[in-house]
Amino acid sequence: MKRYDYIIAGGGLAGLSLAYYMNQSVLRNKQILILDRDEKNKNDRTWCFWETDRESPFDPIVFRKWPEVYFYGSGGFEKKLDLGNYAYKWIRGIDFYNFVKTDLAANPNITFLQTNVGRLTSTADGGFVITEAGQFIADYVFDSVTSLRLDNKKRENMLQHFKGWEISTPQPSFDPDVPIMMDYRIAQTGLGVRFSYVLPVDEKRAFVEYTVFSDKLLEPAEYDRELHTYIRDVLNIQDFEIHHEEFGVIPMTDELPETPRDSRVIRIGTSGGYVKASSGYAFKRTQWLTQELVSQILTTGEPSPPKATLHSWFKRLMDSTLLNVLLRERHSGEVIFTHLYKKNLTPKLLTFMDGKASFADELRIMSTVPLWAFTKGMVDTLIKRF
Missing domain, CATH: 3.30.9.10 (D-Amino Acid Oxidase, subunit A, domain 2)
Known part of the structure; x- marks a missing residue:
């Protein structure tokens, strides 16, 4: 059974992003194994996201980008939205796969193995992985293949x-x-x-x-x-x-993986709750969170999850509340999103949707949604949790 420093189970957006940022740091000298059942040679994904127009490692593969977008909402509302210092960007899956795989291929310490991943287990000796191609162990395994349960009655x-x-x-x-x-x-x-x-x-x-x-x-x-x-x-x-x-x-979903802090199997990507619960956007959040993971390893030697704060708890509560409102049809989703884009400056709203707004701006933006529906949704969410 071969041992690696790190195993990445799943070579999609999260797995390849994590490997890319590892390869840009001293972690490039570690032995890294990437496991995936597919070759990643098809254009199977479209990622759209907004970001400030600063230099980004993936700028060379941005297929198209725009400083303005159209929004068509309820009640005949339509507007060409000026994104301010943001740009709306489009990256195709095949371009992302080729870009990252080319970067990683130059490092002999990184191994790709096309195989189905079976069981992943945290042990005292490290993360243990069983695949169709054999068994492997590493100091840490990063898991983007295990599905979230999506059946917790206390969650949305x-x-x-x-x-x-x-x-x-x-x-x-x-x-x-x-x-x-x-x-x-x-x-x-x-x-x-x-x-x-x-x-x-x-x-x-x-x-x-x-x-x-x-x-x-x-x-x-x-x-x-x-x-x-x-x-x-x-x-x-x-x-x-x-x-x-x-x-x-x-x-x-607002479900978070139940991972003990001392686990040697760390959930990432959709499996790790990287998708923004209230919007489904994943590309930029995946970049932020995988970069943060690499930073934690470099700083402490361990990929420990960040500690929760009151502000982060409140942001997750707002995501949960929107899901509750939509799932229980407390108000029309079409009207909710129209209100948000009609009553707020677009750059401020995009910062809010990224989870990067100040607490004061969050309160101001939340005041533009149907308050009674969201109050009922928030109360229901809190009752279910506690």
């Missing part, structure tokens, strides 16, 4: 599920300078919140996605039907060709 559990098509049209149909970040001009049928977005490649090509926040998936044919309806009736496109499609499910 919702799913973000989506299907997208990259389409082309014979005539100019898109504004390449401004994407549609959220579009509620679609039927809010059934449970949950539904919206679409459009990422233009050029005037004749774009990625169009239909997204639902709910606790249950739709029938497969419904995603296709709704995409066709949106493209035909809202975008007014009758003739188009589909070149690529993407389907995914992301948990929007």
